[in-house]
Amino acid sequence: MTRTYTIDSIPGDGIGVDVTDVAMECVDAVAGLHGFSVSWRVRDWNSDLYVKTGRMMPVDGIEQLSSGDGIYLGAVGTPDVPDDVTLWGLLIPIRREFDQYINLRPMKLLPGVKGAMPGIEDLDIVVVRENVEGEYSQIGGRFGAGTDAEFAVQESVFTKAGVRRAARYAAEVAAGRGGTLVSATKSNGIIHTMPFWDEVVARTVAEFPGVTVDKVLIDALAARLVMKPTSVRTIVASNLFGDILSDLVAGVAGSIGIAPSANLNPERRYPSMFEPVHGSAPDIAGKGIANPVGALWAAAMMLYHLGEEAAARSLTSAFESTLAEGIATPDLGGSATTLEFAKEVRSRLR
Amino acid sequence: MTRTYTIDSIPGDGIGVDVTDVAMECVDAVAGLHGFSVSWRVRDWNSDLYVKTGRMMPVDGIEQLSSGDGIYLGAVGTPDVPDDVTLWGLLIPIRREFDQYINLRPMKLLPGVKGAMPGIEDLDIVVVRENVEGEYSQIGGRFGAGTDAEFAVQESVFTKAGVRRAARYAAEVAAGRGGTLVSATKSNGIIHTMPFWDEVVARTVAEFPGVTVDKVLIDALAARLVMKPTSVRTIVASNLFGDILSDLVAGVAGSIGIAPSANLNPERRYPSMFEPVHGSAPDIAGKGIANPVGALWAAAMMLYHLGEEAAARSLTSAFESTLAEGIATPDLGGSATTLEFAKEVRSRLR
Ligand SMILES: CC(C)[C@H](C(=O)O)[C@@H](O)C(=O)O
Numbered sequence: 136m137t138r139t140y141t142i143d144s145i146p147g148d149g150i151g152v153d154v155t156d157v158a159m160e161c162v163d164a165v166a167g168l169h170g171f172s173v174s175w176r177v178r179d180w181n182s183d184l185y186v187k188t189g190r191m192m193p194v195d196g197i198e199q200l201s202s203g204d205g206i207y208l209g210a211v212g213t214p215d216v217p218d219d220v221t222l223w224g225l226l227i228p229i230r231r232e233f234d235q236y237i238n239l240r241p242m243k244l245l246p247g248v249k250g251a252m253p254g255i256e257d258l259d260i261v262v263v264r265e266n267v268e269g270e271y272s273q274i275g276g277r278f279g280a281g282t283d284a285e286f287a288v289q290e291s292v293f294t295k296a297g298v299r300r301a302a303r304y305a306a307e308v309a310a311g312r313g314g315t316l317v318s319a320t321k322s323n324g325i326i327h328t329m330p331f332w333d334e335v336v337a338r339t340v341a342e343f344p345g346v347t348v349d350k351v352l353i354d355a356l357a358a359r360l361v362m363k364p365t366s367v368r369t370i371v372a373s374n375l376f377g378d379i380l381s382d383l384v385a386g387v388a389g390s391i392g393i394a395p396s397a398n399l400n401p402e403r404r405y406p407s408m409f410e411p412v413h414g415s416a417p418d419i420a421g422k423g424i425a426n427p428v429g430a431l432w433a434a435a436m437m438l439y440h441l442g443e444e445a446a447a448r449s450l451t452s453a454f455e456s457t458l459a460e461g462i463a464t465p466d467l468g469g470s471a472t473t474l475e476f477a478k479e480v481r482s483r484l485r
Numbered sequence: 486m487t488r489t490y491t492i493d494s495i496p497g498d499g500i501g502v503d504v505t506d507v508a509m510e511c512v513d514a515v516a517g518l519h520g521f522s523v524s525w526r527v528r529d530w531n532s533d534l535y536v537k538t539g540r541m542m543p544v545d546g547i548e549q550l551s552s553g554d555g556i557y558l559g560a561v562g563t564p565d566v567p568d569d570v571t572l573w574g575l576l577i578p579i580r581r582e583f584d585q586y587i588n589l590r591p592m593k594l595l596p597g598v599k600g601a602m603p604g605i606e607d608l609d610i611v612v613v614r615e616n617v618e619g620e621y622s623q624i625g626g627r628f629g630a631g632t633d634a635e636f637a638v639q640e641s642v643f644t645k646a647g648v649r650r651a652a653r654y655a656a657e658v659a660a661g662r663g664g665t666l667v668s669a670t671k672s673n674g675i676i677h678t679m680p681f682w683d684e685v686v687a688r689t690v691a692e693f694p695g696v697t698v699d700k701v702l703i704d705a706l707a708a709r710l711v712m713k714p715t716s717v718r719t720i721v722a723s724n725l726f727g728d729i730l731s732d733l734v735a736g737v738a739g740s741i742g743i744a745p746s747a748n749l750n751p752e753r754r755y756p757s758m759f760e761p762v763h764g765s766a767p768d769i770a771g772k773g774i775a776n777p778v779g780a781l782w783a784a785a786m787m788l789y790h791l792g793e794e795a796a797a798r799s800l801t802s803a804f805e806s807t808l809a810e811g812i813a814t815p816d817l818g819g820s821a822t823t824l825e826f827a828k829e830v831r832s833r834l835r
């Protein structure tokens with residue numbers, strides 16, 4: 136009997152297609168070596184579909200995905216379609232309908248990748264981002280469009296339950312990583328939601344013996360991640376702060392192209408979604424030079440989430456050892472194509 | 486006849502006192518050399534006063550300040566008083582009552598200061614931060630305190646007039662600095678206020694021939710400032726984004742202790758306020774080792790704003806050449822005390 140997982144793959148736009156193509160092959164290869172298989176349902180849900188049909192996914196798209204074991208996303212976005220259309224049409228509904236309230240973004244200095252600053256070989260940071268509320272609420276809009284008095288508002292909404300479950304997940308992550316949880320905040324005065332964030336985080340983490348909260352203002356934290364990046368191991372952050380900090384950390388580690396992102400429904404009531412952090416990069420799409428490391432790392436996180444930990448480790452070692460050999464795509468200073476890089480990865484799978 | 490400026494000095498708490506003490510002496514010295522004088526009204530408005538009287542400043546504090554030519558602030562904050570009390574009691578009302586809608590935060594790699602990464606000798610960034618609206622609105626609060634259904638909200642408010650005047654100021658700054666204005670945004674989907682920000686910035690900057698807008702998502706911008714910091718010269722940002730980015734840029738330049746901040750009412754209808762970016766640092770307060778560079782740089786910005794440009798240049802060269810000699814406080818790796826550093830600065834004034 137073989138274990139089979141049904142994964143919905145949404146390559147999306149631009150280099151999303153380039154990197155998921157090769158990453159799915161690597162996943163199939165490592166699955167074969169570890170006694171399971173992946174049944175891919177490849178979806179053409181992207182900006183082209185939008186241009187043709189006025190929708191980024193079919194009306195029953197969410198329902199279609201709900202029967203699968205996970206979602207593997209490349210990237211969405213094209214110059215032809217406004218960003219808010221591509222996002223509200225696909226990425227955001229998936230995150231929300233499937234209550235993927237944790238966005239897990241690990242980063243470390245990969246072998247062969249030059250970090251932004253010297254002396255950060257030990258860089259190893261996990262950002263736990265709250266993924267469905269906070270600054271990204273649906274509430275907001277414009278008043279007086281076109282008039283001189285025009286203004287726009289956006290409501291940030293932080294619920295006790297929402298902050299609690301993010302803090303709980305983050306505390307568990309921190310417990311396995313030295314016990315210090317850095318909580319990104321801005322509670323020194325102005326933003327009404329942030330003292331509430333602090334309180335709920337503090338109260339939740341107090342239930343985890345051995346885990347302590349290091350509350351750091353977002354501005355100071357941004358500076359600290361540049362000046363002393365190895366002093367931070369685990370971060371819990373709101374939706375917007377987590378978005379900013381995880382890109383910042385990827386920059387410190389030398390590249391956005393390597394960064395993975397897991398949108399998790401930790402209770403597994405719904406499928407989780409795995410994606411590289413990078414965008415669709417229309418300028419290099421189809422040229423065969425996109426860096427597949429972010430997509431491969433995201434795929435490894437997916438295998439881990441499915442319970443295939445040995446396969447996840449094998450895939451991770453394979454791209455790490457490829458990079459360690461100095462084989463890399465042009466964005467990392469190498470000369471390998473996407474295909475060449477992926478071939479090297481496949482040859483290293485155990 | 487001597488020109489005399491009346492400046493309200495609010496040393497505040499902790500090292501705010503240490504650095505303004507010496508900086509005021511330097512200002513007096515450079516003023517003497519340039520034929521003007523400063524009449525300081527030193528205010529004891531700080532956390533001690535709050536503990537004694539329940540107020541950070543007198544009831545008519547704003548009125549008292551309004552008769553002066555400028556405000557020079559050290560830092561406020563102490564472990565004994567909640568941050569929101571110290572801030573809403575002093576810093577924020579001053580920014581708002583005096584409509585200091587621009588927060589100008591220049592940063593460059595100072596001589597002798599080690600930046601966070603190699604190859605950034607040319608670093609030279611000015612952050613123009615909108616300073617009175619945006620994410621820092623008074624609107625917000627909690628629902629259902631203590632219950633399981635508790636939540637907190639914060640309204641971001643962006644007005645056409647508010648974004649316009651910030652963009653206009655920033656466009657003027659960018660015009661003198663190569664013509665590219667990086668606008669920090671997050672308009673790719675979720676946050677209702679940001680497409681509005683983009684529109685108003687684009688329309689405003691279009692009135693400035695030779696200035697172009699480079700719209701960059703805040704997450705990507707954070708990464709870019711780490712990976713290619715010298716590719717950015719002038720940034721316009723909302724209140725919160727500007728807060729985060731300016732600290733980040735100071736981190737890239739190697740130190741928060743050197744960063745200055747000018748809270749400007751460009752029309753000069755009200756006094757403007759000048760302050761170092763760093764906080765009150767209670768741990769090193771009174772030890773005589775605080776870095777006065779942020780306070781000195783802020784003082785130079787104040788002199789410039791008063792129209793005393795030659796004196797501003799002299800003060801700037803004086804602290805730059807002191808640093809260039811390798812004289813620096815411990816936070817920068819030196820062994821000078823605050824007083825020793827300031828004495829060197831005074832001896833270099835021309
Ligand atoms: C595209 C955008 C809405 C998204 C986000 O901010 O969540 C992206 O930046 C990310 O981090 O996945």
Ligand SMILES: CC(C)[C@H](C(=O)O)[C@@H](O)C(=O)O
Binds near residue numbers: 572
């Ligand atoms: C103290 C705080 C409210 C303030 C701000 O965010 O404006 C500070 O960080 C600053 O940048 O001046």
